[in-house]
Amino acid sequence: MAIFNPIDIRKDFPTLEQKVNKHNLIYFDNGATAHKPKVVINSIQEYYTNKNSNIHRGVHTLSRQITEAYEQARVTVQHFVNAAFSHEIVFTKGTTDSINLVAYSFGKRFVKAGDEVMISAMEHHSNILPWMQLCEDRGASLKVVPINKAGEIKVEDFTKLITDRTKLVAITHVSNTLGTINPIKEIIHNAHLRNVPVLIDGAQAVPHLKVDVQDLDADFYCFSAHKMFGPTGVGVLYAKEKWLNEMPPYQSGGGIIQTVSFEGVTYAPAPLKFEAGTPHIAGGIGLATAINYINQIGFEQIEKYENELLNYAQSQLHQMEEVEIIGQSEHKAAVVSFIVKGLHPYDVGMILDKYGVAVRTGHHCTQPLMDYYKIPGTIRASLAFYNTFEEIDTFVTALKKAIKMLS
Amino acid sequence: MAIFNPIDIRKDFPTLEQKVNKHNLIYFDNGATAHKPKVVINSIQEYYTNKNSNIHRGVHTLSRQITEAYEQARVTVQHFVNAAFSHEIVFTKGTTDSINLVAYSFGKRFVKAGDEVMISAMEHHSNILPWMQLCEDRGASLKVVPINKAGEIKVEDFTKLITDRTKLVAITHVSNTLGTINPIKEIIHNAHLRNVPVLIDGAQAVPHLKVDVQDLDADFYCFSAHKMFGPTGVGVLYAKEKWLNEMPPYQSGGGIIQTVSFEGVTYAPAPLKFEAGTPHIAGGIGLATAINYINQIGFEQIEKYENELLNYAQSQLHQMEEVEIIGQSEHKAAVVSFIVKGLHPYDVGMILDKYGVAVRTGHHCTQPLMDYYKIPGTIRASLAFYNTFEEIDTFVTALKKAIKMLS
Amino acid sequence: MSIEENEKEIIDEFNIFGDDWESRYEYIIDLGKSLPLLSDAEKHDNLLIKGCQSKMWLKTYFDGTLMSIRADSDAIITKGMAALVIRVLNNHRPEEIVNAPLNFIDAIGLKEHLSPTRANGLTSLIKQIKLDALAYLSKGSSETK
Amino acid sequence: MSIEENEKEIIDEFNIFGDDWESRYEYIIDLGKSLPLLSDAEKHDNLLIKGCQSKMWLKTYFDGTLMSIRADSDAIITKGMAALVIRVLNNHRPEEIVNAPLNFIDAIGLKEHLSPTRANGLTSLIKQIKLDALAYLSKGSSETK
Numbered sequence A, B: 001m002a003i004f005n006p007i008d009i010r011k012d013f014p015t016l017e018q019k020v021n022k023h024n025l026i027y028f029d030n031g032a033t034a035h036k037p038k039v040v041i042n043s044i045q046e047y048y049t050n051k052n053s054n055i056h057r058g059v060h061t062l063s064r065q066i067t068e069a070y071e072q073a074r075v076t077v078q079h080f081v082n083a084a085f086s087h088e089i090v091f092t093k094g095t096t097d098s099i100n101l102v103a104y105s106f107g108k109r110f111v112k113a114g115d116e117v118m119i120s121a122m123e124h125h126s127n128i129l130p131w132m133q134l135c136e137d138r139g140a141s142l143k144v145v146p147i148n149k150a151g152e153i154k155v156e157d158f159t160k161l162i163t164d165r166t167k168l169v170a171i172t173h174v175s176n177t178l179g180t181i182n183p184i185k186e187i188i189h190n191a192h193l194r195n196v197p198v199l200i201d202g203a204q205a206v207p208h209l210k211v212d213v214q215d216l217d218a219d220f221y222c223f224s225a226h227k228m229f230g231p232t233g234v235g236v237l238y239a240k241e242k243w244l245n246e247m248p249p250y251q252s253g254g255g256i257i258q259t260v261s262f263e264g265v266t267y268a269p270a271p272l273k274f275e276a277g278t279p280h281i282a283g284g285i286g287l288a289t290a291i292n293y294i295n296q297i298g299f300e301q302i303e304k305y306e307n308e309l310l311n312y313a314q315s316q317l318h319q320m321e322e323v324e325i326i327g328q329s330e331h332k333a334a335v336v337s338f339i340v341k342g343l344h345p346y347d348v349g350m351i352l353d354k355y356g357v358a359v360r361t362g363h364h365c366t367q368p369l370m371d372y373y374k375i376p377g378t379i380r381a382s383l384a385f386y387n388t389f390e391e392i393d394t395f396v397t398a399l400k401k402a403i404k405m406l407s
Numbered sequence C, D: 001m002s003i004e005e006n007e008k009e010i011i012d013e014f015n016i017f018g019d020d021w022e023s024r025y026e027y028i029i030d031l032g033k034s035l036p037l038l039s040d041a042e043k044h045d046n047l048l049i050k051g052c053q054s055k056m057w058l059k060t061y062f063d064g065t066l067m068s069i070r071a072d073s074d075a076i077i078t079k080g081m082a083a084l085v086i087r088v089l090n091n092h093r094p095e096e097i098v099n100a101p102l103n104f105i106d107a108i109g110l111k112e113h114l115s116p117t118r119a120n121g122l123t124s125l126i127k128q129i130k131l132d133a134l135a136y137l138s139k140g141s142s143e144t145k
């Protein structure tokens, strides 16, 4: 493990080396999607150039080799989240797809009229809407656990709301808007005391911290490759074997069955049962490469460095009177949301862009959270390990100029 | 439009330039997935290297630029199938995903107990299983239109089976196993006389022939990028605006709504309503590049050349006594399935692979079709415009050797 | 003045700024600040234009010959942009408005506001103004939308 | 002979073929042709191994000490490969079978048959043989599967 040096790391990310509006790009929109290191880009190129073939289906050499590589990618993902078996890793299109899969298949099998599904008030639309839909379809009801002003969930609040009708708890590991790292291990533990399984939306956790699904004892854990330096169009559903065995398939089509006749079908075992159609092969290969890249740096170094970045960014913003940070939990990943009093986030974001600073403004697909804070949106700076202290300085300078222009 | 020369064309496809088991690769598994021209590979690399950003969500420059490029890709797809509007193009994960989307959303809105869905006996599992699932869920029934020994559907058979309870007809444009080009324009016309909408599985058509959804008057048309020289993990659902407006969303999550509160949601108009989550951005860009590449060659030349290839391959195989071609329609795309009497397709495929020839063996995800022909599977040579007459010769020689070895 | 003349005038004004985006934006921001386009009482939800990150309200009126347009936004840059569009289109006949190419937005270097990202309401604003114009055209009599 | 000795013997036989895949495959094909492993009457669907492109039937028997194995396939290469596996494992104690690494398949240059593509039944065959062995181990008394 080499000593962590962001200047060296940045060289791995070609997208960072560009000018935007004549300024060096400062990319603080990593929560939306992260950039890709050259090794990931190269592995995708290498796949299409030399290895392209369909998997699982052919007896010929190219097909056999890429099937092996794809299954090896599954094993890489398994180790990344420390799953017990590689067949507990289902490849999906992304976090949204993973959550929809569970909402459909788990819901079909286990959720009935009168049952309850529990989420929190800080969820992303992708971890709200599928449950609203499920509850509407099944006549179940959605319970929403409140947060406090700092943007935290209290474990007791969660535990209190669980009833005998609660069939599933779905909660985010890290809030994409607030940065809060939720106490999911405790929440899972308490839910399990009541025999309630828990789905974790890990989209914003996997780029920042080490996830161990066995240690967490999570029943389902969902994430997207594109937010963790991997390709677009691919994601992961981790699920305990027992659930995968009990759940009916979600999508159906080629690859999910053993035998088909018009009279009936026999399904293949998980994960194939949940992977209908030709998968995003290049995506799986690229994701495995991204994981290997992250592992080379190591989460220990990533977490330490990002924490310093976060603290620095927050302290700089704290010094500005007109700025209010939204999300003040003590346990945060490298995400800072804020508003500038009297100004619309959109205006601030527009001007920051003119200075080459890419932040995201708006509700960040967490409208209920915005309603809770009674704001139209925030300005969000979401950082990655390739960001630097200097970039934060430049961003703060640009922010001051923007405020001056707009006030 | 340059004069068509497969030798030049082949230079665009790096994957073809390799040895397999010490022989030059002969790739006759294009029906499973096609190789990618350099321009497609480069456009994906270029996306990840310089343009990577999330779409629809940010106000910053990178995000704005890639949103425009992604929407431009949609327009490219629109023109490719001659759709009336770009918002009739929904990006999906692939054909299987597109069909599942329609089965779910159209089914939820329009299919009730006692209704019927009609498919043909030559469908791919991806155009069978979603309808079986829908019928099971809704208490509807699946009707299967028979084929004749040549592997053809008679329009009259189709028309006869339509009843007042028929809610949808789903049929493949080109059979992946038999190569048959179905008379879908007539079938659609007749179905429309009875007010029944028609879904076309175009997975095997788009690489081979010009599709005009308005001329066909198709209600839904589905295909995958990876089979038409584009990237993995992306596909298309074309649907008439009126259906998209009436259908409820399929997956839910970020991007599909205007407003969300825990009390209710307002959906975005199509296509966004059907595109929950971060899309496969690199996939959309790569698909558009593949379409531009195909357009440069032109379907007129492609169809003509592939027809010659097909005729040559079929006539060579016809001369071999022990070979029986499965699928003898007069209207075929460049797909030849066959069996060798007394030999198992798997054995033949294994030995062909040893000679560097990649074919697919097995049921090709059309088990009911295999049951109809009472065979365990076929050996399938599926061709593309980069294949050559010389390759067919080499393949036939290898096939003779394989038969000798195995007999 | 015709729509084209209005556009020409704005283009000339912006030409002075040259390559300097800061002056251009300061101009837009000033426009946004100075013009109270709709009173708070008028900002009904049914005037809201869908799909913008900032809120945008639009109110049009047709006297049988000319169409007048008012709009507002809670974001200042959006408001400034809306003010420019209104300055160009206001008090013209619906058929002129329907056919206006509005090239000036590109010409003054603010094309970025026409992108299809849903963050930005300008495209939706223009679309809605033209839809209103079309509706007036087909009806012909005076009306408010 | 022990499982290892059986493997060694096969490896030695295949060494003669050197790099020549044709001889290796001819050998496998001959094996597949010569051995009628299960009679047609025995080929019940409940003996079928799932997930192969070719059909593969497996029948094991345990006399309380040793496990015997018979298998068959409708594809000749698959059958030949099965014959090799049986030659190595047949008539050994379940615990030996469970722990057999079966490196010989790689050593004789036929590793391609162990790929996780579902086309190929060899991996499933070995897995099922080991599962049967495990089951016999835990029960201990004679039985047929």
Ligand SMILES: Cc1ncc(COP(=O)(O)O)c(C=O)c1O
Residues within 6 Å of the ligand: A254, A276, A277, A278, A279, B031, B032, B094, B095, B096, B097, B124, B126, B127, B172, B174, B175, B176, B201, B203, B204, B224, B365
């Ligand atoms: C006719 C047909 N339909 C559907 C599919 C499924 O396509 P995909 O696997 O890309 O979803 C295929 C591909 O095998 C096909 O050949």
Ligand SMILES: Cc1ncc(COP(=O)(O)O)c(C=O)c1O
Residues within 6 Å of the ligand: A031, A032, A094, A095, A096, A097, A124, A126, A127, A172, A174, A175, A176, A201, A203, A204, A224, A365, B254, B276, B277, B278, B279
């Ligand atoms: C917390 C959270 N959950 C879910 C998602 C959805 O991820 P995707 O768009 O990759 O499906 C996101 C991404 O925006 C997120 O931040």
